[in-house]
Amino acid sequence: MDARDVTRALGRISHEIVERNHGASDIVLVGVLTRGVHLAQRLASRIKEIEGHEVPVGSIDIGLYRDDIGLREPSPLAPMSVPDIDGKTVVLVDDVLYTGRSTRAALDALIDVGRPRTVQLAVLVDRGHRELPIRADYVGKNVPTARHEEVRVHLGEVDGEDVVTLGEESPKEAVR
Amino acid sequence: MIRHLLSIRDLDPDGIEKILATAASLADVGSRQVKKYPTLRGRTIVNLFYESSTRTRLSFELAAKRLSADVLNFSASGSSVEKGESLKDTAQTIEAMGVDCIVVRHKSSGAPLRLSKWVSANVINAGDGMHEHPTQALLDLYTMRQHFPSFAGLRVAIVGDVRHSRVARSDVLALQMLGAEVTLVGPPTLMPPNASSWGVELTAEIEEVLPKIDVVYVLRIQLERMEAGFLPSLSEYSRLWGLDSRRAALLKDDALIMHPGPMNRGVEVSAEAAELPRSVITDQVANGIATRMALLYLMLGGEHSVEASASA
Numbered sequence: 001m002d003a004r005d006v007t008r009a010l011g012r013i014s015h016e017i018v019e020r021n022h023g024a025s026d027i028v029l030v031g032v033l034t035r036g037v038h039l040a041q042r043l044a045s046r047i048k049e050i051e052g053h054e055v056p057v058g059s060i061d062i063g064l065y066r067d068d069i070g071l072r073e074p075s076p077l078a079p080m081s082v083p084d085i086d087g088k089t090v091v092l093v094d095d096v097l098y099t100g101r102s103t104r105a106a107l108d109a110l111i112d113v114g115r116p117r118t119v120q121l122a123v124l125v126d127r128g129h130r131e132l133p134i135r136a137d138y139v140g141k142n143v144p145t146a147r148h149e150e151v152r153v154h155l156g157e158v159d160g161e162d163v164v165t166l167g168e169e170s171p172k173e174a175v176r
Numbered sequence: 177m178i179r180h181l182l183s184i185r186d187l188d189p190d191g192i193e194k195i196l197a198t199a200a201s202l203a204d205v206g207s208r209q210v211k212k213y214p215t216l217r218g219r220t221i222v223n224l225f226y227e228s229s230t231r232t233r234l235s236f237e238l239a240a241k242r243l244s245a246d247v248l249n250f251s252a253s254g255s256s257v258e259k260g261e262s263l264k265d266t267a268q269t270i271e272a273m274g275v276d277c278i279v280v281r282h283k284s285s286g287a288p289l290r291l292s293k294w295v296s297a298n299v300i301n302a303g304d305g306m307h308e309h310p311t312q313a314l315l316d317l318y319t320m321r322q323h324f325p326s327f328a329g330l331r332v333a334i335v336g337d338v339r340h341s342r343v344a345r346s347d348v349l350a351l352q353m354l355g356a357e358v359t360l361v362g363p364p365t366l367m368p369p370n371a372s373s374w375g376v377e378l379t380a381e382i383e384e385v386l387p388k389i390d391v392v393y394v395l396r397i398q399l400e401r402m403e404a405g406f407l408p409s410l411s412e413y414s415r416l417w418g419l420d421s422r423r424a425a426l427l428k429d430d431a432l433i434m435h436p437g438p439m440n441r442g443v444e445v446s447a448e449a450a451e452l453p454r455s456v457i458t459d460q461v462a463n464g465i466a467t468r469m470a471l472l473y474l475m476l477g478g479e480h481s482v483e484a485s486a487s488a
Contacts, residue, residue, distance in 0.1 A: 061201065064213040064243075064473070074177065074477035076194070077201035112210040 001141060003162035006124065006155075009140030010039065013122055014046035016138050021089055024051040026117070028085050030058040032094040032106050033078050038157040039124060040093040058082035065105035085114040091138075095153040097123040100134035125164055127151050177474040180292045180299040184310045184349040192350065196318050198470035199463070205242050206465070216245035219276040219476055224266070224291075225302070226252040226282040231437055231461055232302050232311075236279050239468035245476075248275070263287060264294055271295045277476055280304075285342075298475050306340050312436055313346035315467040317354070319460050320391055323432055327354035333385045335361040335417060336395030336444050339368050339406070343436045344395060348374060361385055362417055365406045382417050386426040393434045394419050397444045410443050420446040424454075432456050 001009070018024050024047050031037030037059040044055045060082060063075040092106055103121060110119065122138035127145040145151060145166060154163045177194075178186050187195075205211055221240045223233050233249065240247045250270070252258070257266065263282070270278065277298040280288045285305030292299040303309040317327070324330055332351055338344040338360050351358050352375060359377040360367060371378055379385060386392060397413055407413050424433065433445070433455040441447045450457055 064202075064215040069215055069477045072478075074474050077198050077473075079201045079204065108214065112213075113208055 001125075001162075001164035003156075006140070006162040006164065009124060010042050011046055013138040013140060014043050014050060017043070017091055017120075017122070018047060018050055020120075020137070024053065024055050026087075026089050028056045028058060028083055028088045028090050028116075030060055030082060030085070030090050030092050030106075030110065032092065032102065033059050033061045033080075034158060035095040035153055035155050036093045038155050039095060039122075040091075043091075043093060043122070056083040058085070060106055060109045062102055062105035062109055065108045067101055067105065080109070080113075082110070082113045085110065085116045087115070087117050090116040090119045091122050092119055093122045095124050095155075096151050097121070097126045097134075097136050097139075098129055098151075100130045100132035103134045104132055124153055125151055177478050179475070180288075180301075181310050181471065181475065182288050182292060182299065182301045183308045184313050184346045184353070186310070187350075187353075189353055192314070192317065192354065195314055195467065195470045195474060196321055198474060199314075199318050199466040202242075202469045202473070203463075203466040205469070206462075212242045212244055214244045215473055216240070216243040216476055219245045220248065220274065221245045221277040221279060221472070221476075222248040222250055222270055222275045223302075224250045224270065224278050224280045226257070226263075226280075226287070227303070229281055229302070231464065232281065232309075235461070235464040236300075236302060236311075236468055239465050239472055242465070243469055243472055245276075245472070263291065267291050267294045271297065277472070300471065300475070303342055305342065306345075307342055308346045308349075309342040309436075310346045310350075311464070311468055311471060312343050313350040314471065315460055315464040316343075316347055316393070316434060316436075317350055318463045318467050319434065319456050320432065322459070322463075323430070323456070324390060327351065327356045330356040330391070331359070331389040332356050332391040332393060333359045333361050333382075333389045334393045334395065335382060335419065337366045337397055337401055337406075338362060338371070338395065339366045340398065340401060341395050344393075347393065348376060352376075359385055359389065363407065363413070366401070382419075383423065383426060386423060387428065389431060390428070391432045391434060392419060392427065393436075394445045396436065396438065397440055410440075414443050418442075418444055418446065419449045421448040421452070424449045424452055427454070430454075434460060437461065 029040040029044050031040030040057050044057045047055050060080050061078045063077045120137040123136045124140040126136055126139045126142050152165045156162050237247050275297050279300045279302050281302040282304050285307035288299055288301040288304050334344050348358050361382050435457045
């Protein structure tokens with residue numbers, strides 16, 4: 001995916017979120033750090049263009065909720081900021097959906113800070129190979145992958161450009 | 177991350193920065209609806225305290241509980257130590273119970289180091305004799321970092337009984353490692369005998385130092401030091417080196433007042449000076465929890481702790 005593909009996918013997801021929830025009045029977007037937060041902010045600005053009002057955006061760090069603590073080096077943590085989610089429709093936003101374990105951790109993190117009415121999941125890339133019963137409600141692109149492959153999402157805010165690549169090691173081949 | 181924290185020397189500047197950054201991310205847990213993280217579920221931490229302590233033990237206990245670890249508290253009084261059990265036997269008893277981390281305070285310098293050789297659990301020094309108190313230094317750094325963006329060139333005066341202070345030793349090592357400039361202030365009898373090799377300035381003139389520094393760190397004066405002849409009297413100490421509001425007025429506008437607690441109000445610091453807006457003494461206590469949570473997360477959440485318990 002190149003920058004225009006990413007923009008188009010986020011535009012479509014914004015419309016789908018608004019359509020499915022009959023507006024955006026009770027929606028809170030919560031991004032999974034780091035790239036999920038930038039995606040959530042972009043979705044919020046698109047939703048504002050569509051609906052004309054601001055949607056709150058939060059961020060969560062799943063480092064303390066992972067199921068592989070003790071199996072790998074602890075991941076660095078970033079401060080979380082979650083707006084009031086009690087009774088709201090939370091759209092969890094992440095860059096890549098793979099095993100589903102990060103999403104499981106994100107759900108636990110979310111429930112520790114409030115009780116949303118529903119939680120939906122939006123991802124830029126679904127690469128398959130789920131290990132838990134988790135699915136995305138909104139998908140930018142389904143990318144069939146092998147387990148040994150690596151999907152890398154680069155975003156302008158963090159990496160200088162928007163591009164999604166699939167490969168084992170560099171040089172990476174662009175996912176089209 | 178390191179296996180044991182026995183001294184600030186076990187860390188390098190990157191390791192310290194990692195702990196401070198992690199602590200900053202953990203600081204808000206106390207204000208959440210659910211005041212804990214599931215991170216260390218199923219891990220057991222024992223507080224092995226051979227010396228009395230309130231804030232350090234409570235702080236470690238709360239830090240461990242906020243990460244969902246199970247906590248055992250052991251204090252020497254009322255335990256098998258009174259029946260003459262040695263540190264080694266106590267350690268092996270605790271080890272046999274399958275503990276993942278031992279937080280130890282002991283009156284003898286070096287006891288945590290000895291302990292770390294006998295057990296496979298991670299060991300954290302919570303104060304050993306006149307040696308070190310590394311987690312106090314970490315929370316002190318965290319508190320300074322809340323007010324000053326960089327330690328490079330930061331001027332810190334440590335006032336009081338440096339000679340007998342494990343807090344001062346850890347703070348000096350940590351501050352120097354990060355590029356701060358440290359001045360030790362107090363009566364010559366309470367300066368460490370080898371202070372010339374510490375690379376710090378030494379002076380007995382507190383009023384000359386106060387206008388030039390960013391942080392004044394006041395140490396607790398222990399009554400028993402006076403009995404041992406290091407000080408003629410507490411009132412004389414207070415008159416010559418105590419931080420009262422008149423002396424605090426000599427500080428720069430943005431300078432901080434710190435104290436590791438517990439305070440002897442009216443001796444090393446007056447009640448008024450301890451309660452000035454620039455005093456961050458209660459912040460230090462609050463920051464101790466986040467700092468210790470960060471340390472436990474980084475030490476116990478890593479790969480090596482799994483290998484260690486697998487080989488045990």
